[in-house]
Amino acid sequence: MATRVAEKKTRNPQPDRARMLHQLLKLTNVLMTPFSTHLADRYKISLNEFRLLMTIGALGATASHEVADLTGVNVMSVSRAVATLERNGRISVATDPANRRRKVLTLTEEGRRLYEIMRPQSQKVAEYLFSELDCGDVVALERILDRLIDTLESRDEGGNWRFLEETRPD
Known part of the structure; x- marks a missing residue:
């Protein structure tokens, strides 16, 4: 964990959103390990x-x-x-x-x-x-997750799923 924090400090201040997406995908995969x-x-x-x-x-x-x-x-x-x-x-x-x-x-x-x-x-x-997060971090993460899910589930005026419409390949 300390390595990731050190890497973050030396990186560009602009977040790499594609990298964060892949981190979320990794998180999802690793979370399934105890189940499997x-x-x-x-x-x-x-x-x-x-x-x-x-x-x-x-x-x-x-x-x-x-x-x-x-x-x-x-x-x-x-x-x-x-x-x-x-x-x-x-x-x-x-x-x-x-x-x-x-x-x-x-x-x-x-x-x-x-x-x-x-x-x-x-x-x-x-x-x-969540053992390494304090209560404030957990509350903030819950709020962020709710916002991300709301964004992913939003629909346009025609009832189309915006996520699929806006991520359609060019």
């Missing part, structure tokens, strides 16, 4: 299934499109993960009586058991990740 090392094979669960299981467990009951919105996982990947979780007896899918087009996802007993096993692992990863 400790959980994936042991519990025969994919990353997207894990993310859905954790989201459904935290919410109690939700719909596929809500999980997609909350996690940023695309709808097709959510659909595949829902099918696998249901086939493996980890979630149940039922029609919402108030809206027959909406399917409600809830954890089964097996899903709840896995959630209770995996939730502490997620907490351990979070505690480790």
Whole structure:
């Protein structure tokens, strides 16, 4: 960590945004290591299934499109993960009586058991990740992450996803 701080002091004062993007991508990849090392094979669960299981467990009951919105996982990947979780007896899918087009996802007993096993692992990863930051840094990071996600999810007047429109290759 000291090396990165020293490098930063000698760099151009203008941030290299492409480098920061690649740092975020690296961060994402490294954050998945405890999952792939400790959980994936042991519990025969994919990353997207894990993310859905954790989201459904935290919410109690939700719909596929809500999980997609909350996690940023695309709808097709959510659909595949829902099918696998249901086939493996980890979630149940039922029609919402108030809206027959909406399917409600809830954890089964097996899903709840896995959630209770995996939730502490997620907490351990979070505690480790933020252990070198003080409270002010964590609050600032949360605010920055919220702004970045808002930017990525914004739509134009026509309802088009601005992120895809503005990052289209020339």
